Amino acid sequence: MRRSLWPTLGRIPLYLFGLTMLVPFYWMLTAAFKPVPELTRNPPSFVPNDPSLDAFYDPSYTSEQRGQQVVAGLFQRFGDVPGGFGRFMFNSLFVATAITVLSLLLASLAAYALTKIDLPGKRVIFVVIVASMMVPWQVSLIPNYLIVRNLGWLNSYEGYIVPALAKAFVVFFLVQYMRSIPDDLVHAARVDGAGEWRIWWRVVMPLMRPALAAMAIFVVLAEWNNFLWPLIIVQSDSMANLPVALSRLNASNAYNPQHFAVIMAASLLTSLPTVIVFLIFQKHFTRGIALSGIKG
Amino acid sequence: MRLRRALPGYLMLLPFAALFVGFLVWPLANSLYFAFTNYNGVKPPSFVGIDNFRRLWFEDERFGKALVNSFVYVAAAVTLTTGLALALAVAFRGTSWRDRIMRTLFFLPAVTSTIAVALIWRWIFTVEDFGLANTVIGWVGVEPVQWLATPSLTIPILVVMAVWGGCGYGMVIFVAGLNAIPEEHYESARLDGASAWQQFWYITLPQLKPVTTYVVITSLISAFQVFEAVYIVFRGVSSVGGVQDSGLMLVPYLYDMGFTKFQLGYASAIAWSLFVVIFVVSMIQLRVTRALREL
Numbered sequence: 001m002r003r004s005l006w007p008t009l010g011r012i013p014l015y016l017f018g019l020t021m022l023v024p025f026y027w028m029l030t031a032a033f034k035p036v037p038e039l040t041r042n043p044p045s046f047v048p049n050d051p052s053l054d055a056f057y058d059p060s061y062t063s064e065q066r067g068q069q070v071v072a073g074l075f076q077r078f079g080d081v082p083g084g085f086g087r088f089m090f091n092s093l094f095v096a097t098a099i100t101v102l103s104l105l106l107a108s109l110a111a112y113a114l115t116k117i118d119l120p121g122k123r124v125i126f127v128v129i130v131a132s133m134m135v136p137w138q139v140s141l142i143p144n145y146l147i148v149r150n151l152g153w154l155n156s157y158e159g160y161i162v163p164a165l166a167k168a169f170v171v172f173f174l175v176q177y178m179r180s181i182p183d184d185l186v187h188a189a190r191v192d193g194a195g196e197w198r199i200w201w202r203v204v205m206p207l208m209r210p211a212l213a214a215m216a217i218f219v220v221l222a223e224w225n226n227f228l229w230p231l232i233i234v235q236s237d238s239m240a241n242l243p244v245a246l247s248r249l250n251a252s253n254a255y256n257p258q259h260f261a262v263i264m265a266a267s268l269l270t271s272l273p274t275v276i277v278f279l280i281f282q283k284h285f286t287r288g289i290a291l292s293g294i295k296g
Numbered sequence: 297m298r299l300r301r302a303l304p305g306y307l308m309l310l311p312f313a314a315l316f317v318g319f320l321v322w323p324l325a326n327s328l329y330f331a332f333t334n335y336n337g338v339k340p341p342s343f344v345g346i347d348n349f350r351r352l353w354f355e356d357e358r359f360g361k362a363l364v365n366s367f368v369y370v371a372a373a374v375t376l377t378t379g380l381a382l383a384l385a386v387a388f389r390g391t392s393w394r395d396r397i398m399r400t401l402f403f404l405p406a407v408t409s410t411i412a413v414a415l416i417w418r419w420i421f422t423v424e425d426f427g428l429a430n431t432v433i434g435w436v437g438v439e440p441v442q443w444l445a446t447p448s449l450t451i452p453i454l455v456v457m458a459v460w461g462g463c464g465y466g467m468v469i470f471v472a473g474l475n476a477i478p479e480e481h482y483e484s485a486r487l488d489g490a491s492a493w494q495q496f497w498y499i500t501l502p503q504l505k506p507v508t509t510y511v512v513i514t515s516l517i518s519a520f521q522v523f524e525a526v527y528i529v530f531r532g533v534s535s536v537g538g539v540q541d542s543g544l545m546l547v548p549y550l551y552d553m554g555f556t557k558f559q560l561g562y563a564s565a566i567a568w569s570l571f572v573v574i575f576v577v578s579m580i581q582l583r584v585t586r587a588l589r590e591l
Contacts, residue, residue: 010387011387014383014384014387014388014398015398018398018401018402021401021402021404021405021460021464022401023428024413024416024417024420024460025404025408025416027416027419027420027428028412028416028419031419040424040426041426042424042425042426043426043431043434044426044427044428044431106311106312106315107312109308109309109311109312110308110309110311110312110313112308113305113306113308113309114309117301117302117304117305117308118301118302119302119305119306119309120302125309125313128321129316132316132320132321132324134575135324135571136517136520136521136567136570136571136574138521138547138550138567138570139324139327139564139567139568139570139571140319140320140323140324140327141550141554141567142327142330142554142560142563142564142567143322143323143324143326143327143330144319144323145554145555146326146337146560147318147319147322147323162315162319163315163319165312165315165319166312166315166316166318166319166320168316168320171312195304196301196304196305196308197304197308200308221407224409225408225409225410225411227410227411227523227524228523228524228547228551232555242409242411243409243410243411243412243524246409246411246412246415247411247527247528250415250418250528250531251531254418254531257422257424257426260419260422263415263419264415264416264419266412267409267411267412267413267415267416268412270409270411270412271408271409271412271413274407274408274409275404275407275408277407278403278404278407279400282400285403285407286399286403286468
């Protein structure tokens with residue numbers, strides 16, 4: 001059986017490689033649960049000897065002890081922000097949810113108008129939308145910053161949300177999918193006297209569910225992990241999302257290894273929600289990617 | 297009849313269109329204008345013609361460095377990621393629970409915050425003796441290395457991060473491509489006595505060409521836009537590009553010029569250069585693939 005032996009043998013290095021994929025995650029996990037003295041010990045422990053939650057909240061910490069073997073836990077930091085680290089989690093969740101719901105609504109409306117209604121000029125509009133996808137988004141970064149500054153939206157939820165609502169890619173994807181919905185359904189609804197808004201919401205949207213699910217996952221993920229735009233518009237700690245808060249933790253603490261348990265704890269809390277969502281909706285993820293080639 | 301539907305149609309298109317014009321088309325037009333001006337965000341822009349681009353492409357040594365770094369990084373990261381993704385897809389394309397677990401595993405980095413991931417790598421490559429990287433090389437008797445402070449190691453570390461983070465995504469697309477190849481091709485090849493290697497070489501690879509092109513181009517585009525890894529892992533006190541700009545690439549340089557030095561006109565010229573680089577490289581890639589297909 002020459003055929004079955006080779007693939008099995010050839011896979012062993014790949015299985016090992018698969019395990020090394022986990023090493024960074026594992027290293028984050030152990031660091032987040034090590035007390036400071038163990039964290040900075042040489043050689044490092046590969047299983048925390050004395051697992052603790054100090055990195056999240058250290059009951060023995062008082063501000064007088066600063067600089068000794070005790071550092072403030074994650075939820076004891078950002079004292080000038082009401083809610084501390086929890087506020088960043090709220091900001092991330094709120095912004096990602098708002099952008100996902102609103103951008104999908106707007107994009108599906110636009111996609112309906114572009115596919116199911118005989119609009120003069122719609123071909124040109126669609127070509128412009130597709131062409132815009134060729135330009136890297138960073139090209140519009142500086143003017144958008146100036147626009148948001150002039151609107152007085154720096155450091156605000158509007159600044160996060162409004163510029164992120166026009167997603168050409170989502171319209172493109174939904175148009176592709178909507179074309180596969182038979183026009184007869186729409187015609188039949190029109191004959192029955194339904195208006196366009198009603199047909200969009202009652203007839204077409206329910207049939208769009210798989211496409212909407214794929215796009216929702218894609219947008220939520222991208223917004224939850226969004227960094228460069230928030231980095232530019234956020235001025236005070238209280239408006240930071242999780243990635244920006246992580247970056248600020250890094251900037252002020254990364255030169256002292258004692259703080260890395262806290263940094264890893266924050267990284268853990270930032271990555272855990274998306275990993276859990278991925279594990280639950282895995283089928284939608286991979287199908288959406290295979291269908292459209294979304295960058296995850 | 298047609299006009300009666302056109303009104304709600306335009307109304308449905310309006311919210312998206314307004315935001316699309318306001319936050320994409322108009323900014324792009326502005327950005328193009330800024331690229332030909334001297335502008336600091338406070339005083340009105342003053343037109344300088346192609347001066348920004350002339351300085352950028354012919355005089356600016358930092359831009360040259362960013363360009364070279366980007367090309368080296370992109371070439372290494374895209375080649376390794378694509379090759380590995382293909383190997384993984386061939387190995388774990390099946391429907392058994394083992395294959396599915398492996399696919400999940402490799403895809404995890406793609407859904408994890410790039411900032412969190414970058415911080416993990418920063419912790420792994422810490423200069424301290426107890427860092428994971430230094431511990432591992434210590435097992436084979438190598439002295440601790442100042443990973444993040446050694447300029448020649450910057451790009452290799454970024455490539456490792458890119459391969460680790462990107463191979464699962466390519467793998468998922470390759471698996472979809474592999475499963476779309478009709479099984480009859482393999483059956484008739486086996487009847488003709490083709491070995492596993494011959495089947496891979498003469499059936500799998502040619503059939504995968506469109507998928508490969510797709511994976512390569514999307515990886516190219518995202519690799520040219522790398523920012524977070526450089527910004528977080530190699531962040532220095534005064535610069536965004538790492539020690540001696542060893543990790544300076546196009547988007548970090550754009551950020552540095554635009555948002556720490558506030559040379560908005562010059563930074564816009566960098567932004568459009570990024571577009572040109574990505575566009576030209578993608579076009580070359582498409583041409584090469586087409587030429588190969590015609591061979």
